Amino acid sequence: MGFKQTFICSNCDYKVVTGAGRDVGMIAINNTFVCKDCNSLQDLRVIKPAYGDFKADKNILHGDPTCSKCGGKKFVLWDHLGKPCPKCNKGVMKPSKHGSSIRWD
Ligand SMILES: [Zn+2]
Numbered sequence: 001m002g003f004k005q006t007f008i009c010s011n012c013d014y015k016v017v018t019g020a021g022r023d024v025g026m027i028a029i030n031n032t033f034v035c036k037d038c039n040s041l042q043d044l045r046v047i048k049p050a051y052g053d054f055k056a057d058k059n060i061l062h063g064d065p066t067c068s069k070c071g072g073k074k075f076v077l078w079d080h081l082g083k084p085c086p087k088c089n090k091g092v093m094k095p096s097k098h099g100s101s102i103r104w105d
């Protein structure tokens with residue numbers, strides 16, 4: 001199973017629980033996208049490439065997903081390395097110490 005974590009913007013108060021990038025589960029692969037209508041982060045299912053098909057685009061959305069916040073259907077892949085806040089475009093999404101993250105201690 002994949003893991004999800006709470007992320008909070010360093011600039012505004014946007015908060016989201018996300019897998020923050022590619023999240024490979026047993027039967028599904030998720031990736032994190034930005035809804036172009038409401039600028040929220042959405043973990044969406046992407047098509048799992050056939051075994052050995054390394055050239056396949058791993059970020060093709062599975063089916064016809066809609067945004068859980070606004071019902072929008074336009075998505076762009078989120079930069080999960082830079083983690084820019086999709087709401088204010090100034091802050092960076094940081095993992096919350098108080099969210100539903102995995103505990104190591
Ligand atoms: Zn922000």
Ligand SMILES: [Zn+2]
Nearest residue numbers: 035038067070
């Ligand atoms: Zn939306």
